[in-house]
Structures are given as C-alpha cells and as structure tokens.
Amino acid sequence: MRRMLRAGLVLAVACPLLPILGFAHHGTAEYDNSKTVSLHGTVTAFKYLNPHVLVEFTVRDENNQVQEWTAESQSPNLLSRRGWSRSTLKPGDEVILTGHPVKNGVHAMTVQKVVFADGRETPNMGLPADSSK
C-alpha cells in the first residue's frame, strides 16, 4: 500500500468533499469539483501566506519520475482559527493531500484534507465548526 501511495495514488471519484468555501479573494472556477484526488507527496515548501496558503510537494509517478505539484488551501487567517500554523507542515514531511484538481491539467489542486503518511491527522481545514449555525 505504501509503495502504491508513493507512486502517487490518484483517485477520481464523485465529489465526497464539501464545496470549496472561503476562497474569497478569487474564484474556484479553475478547479474541477466533480473530481477528487488523493496524492502522496513530499512537502518541499509550505507557504503560509495571504490570500491563500500554498503547499508545494513532489509526487513520484508510476514510472518513478518526480512530479512537482502545488495545492491551494484557505487563507492563513481561517486555518489559524482551526489550529494550523506556519509550522504545521515542513519540507520533507510525507503527506497525503486530498482535494480537487485543476481543469487545465497542470499539477495543481485544492487541498481540503492533509494526513501525514504515518497516520497523524492535521487540523480541519474547513470553516469554523459552528459556521452553519
């Protein structure tokens, strides 16, 4: 399983994730919300910056070639209120990122859930827990 993940397991399934909310500064038209991908990658940079956090990571494809990916998340303001900080992810971390890929085929995606390869979870990346009250 680990080897399969390392090879960049890509799942294309009906959207099980919540709609992307909070991408206030720009739209979400670039992403294909009908598809969800989960990628095993190695973090190369964690840019905890406004307006949206970017995770840069590498993935090995089925031919063991390294692909460079970028994942976009919410703003640091929203993530900080869920328990994230700029040191939650560090270069070298092995993680599985789940989100929606872009439509244009470049190696970029939203990320709505991050789990460390050793099974440790990261804080929720969504809106405040009681935001639908």
Next chain:
Amino acid sequence: MKLPSVVSFAVVILLGCCILARAQKSQQAAPQGADFTGVWYPSTGATLGAATADNPGQQFVWLDPQGKPTKSPLPMTEWGLEKFKGNRPTGPSTSSIDSNDPDFQCFPSGVPRIYLFLYPVEFVHTPGRVLLLFEYGHNIRQIFTDGRGHRQDAEPTWMGDSIGHWEGDTLVAETTGLNDKTWFGYGGQPHSEDLRVVERFRRIDHDSLLIDITLDDPKAYTMPLHTQKKYILKPDWNIMEFVCEDSQLNFREYEKKVAIPKNTK
C-alpha cells in the same frame, strides 16, 4: 463690564451651550440590550436568503417585494443589463486572472458585498457611531447615529455614507453615496450611484446577529431587492490582518498557472 465684553461673554456662553447640546446628543447610547460589541463570523446556515442558496456563505438569494426569490440574473433595467454585460465574473470559461471582478483587484467590496466574504467583522460602539471593522480587506464602515444627515454633494465612495438610528433594539442604517464600481456578488451584478441600502441589525439571540438588507436602485433594477445575512458571535476572536494586496506579491503566478484555457466552453 463694557458692552462689547458682555456681548462676547454671551456669545461664548451660547456657543458653549450649543457644543454641550451637540455632545449630549451625540453621546446618546444604544438602547439597553442593543449592543453588538464583539467579533462576529458570517453564518452559512439558513436565513431568509441562504436557505435555498447553493453556496450559502458566498451568495445572497434576493427576494422580490412579494418575498419570492428572483430569477438570475436579477430584474435589471436596460441600463443595468448594459452595465452587467461589461462585467466578467469567474465562471466555467473565465478564470480569476481573466475576470474584471473589482474584488480580485483588491478594491473595497462595497455594500452589501462585504458580507459575502467568510471573514469576521468587529462591531464597536462609540458615542454617536457604530463602527464595523471588517477583517477582509480591512474595510471600515461608520454608521453615524448622532442625528446628522447624509453628506451633501459629496463624491461617491466605495463603502458609502451610512446614517443610522435605533428602533427599539434594532439599528436601522441607510447607506447612500456608493460609487457604481462594486458588484453585489461574485456573479457580476452591477448597481448605479443611486443605490440606497437599508440595513436592519438585530440581535435575535445572544450569539446571533441578523442583518436584514433591502436594496433600492431604480436606475439599475426594476424592483427593490431583499435578503438577510446572519452572523455568529465569536467571543474569543480578534480581527486579524488580511491584506488583499498580498495577492499581487504571493499569488499572481499561481493564478496564471492554473488559468482555464481560453477556448474552454
């Protein structure tokens, strides 16, 4: 005491009384129980408007004067439709980078669009004013409750001129003097400088603030439009820094990279 001195003394006393009267008027406090002080977060839960929205946090559902949802696009006049055609909101074939959404260029959001951003707002009550400090873009609104009228002959502004008064525990604010450069939402809905926004702020319970919003812009729309927005009290929160212009530094290259190809339908 010479006559001029007496006159001067009288003038000073009169002026003093006027200033005191003005100060007393401006220091009228909000009615008991009508204090919105604190940090509030926009709810995505059901309100009059959000109940039927696909994306309840980031779009309004506008009701017509009979209380029925309006169809998309909103009921515009010819002038409004013409302006609408010039707007390029994001969509299936329009990326952020190709949109002329004023928000993406970091202009202030205007009223009511500022309520569509999923960032908190702090309410501050001061004598004669209620201040709304929005985290998103650091927009500020001042609602004057000191009895003054609207600015006269003033150049329109991004966040407008808001005059308020209390009706029981409800703060009623009328905003005019808005420029016509902002949109009502991500869909590119325009408005004119004639836009008049009436908001009724009421704390429906300790932790919930309901904002009832009516727009009247006969130049751009054929009827008044009505919606609501709810906010949730966040006692432990502070307003944080969110500088839109950071996107110019941090984000433009990424937006170019993920742009939708031009020929996409």
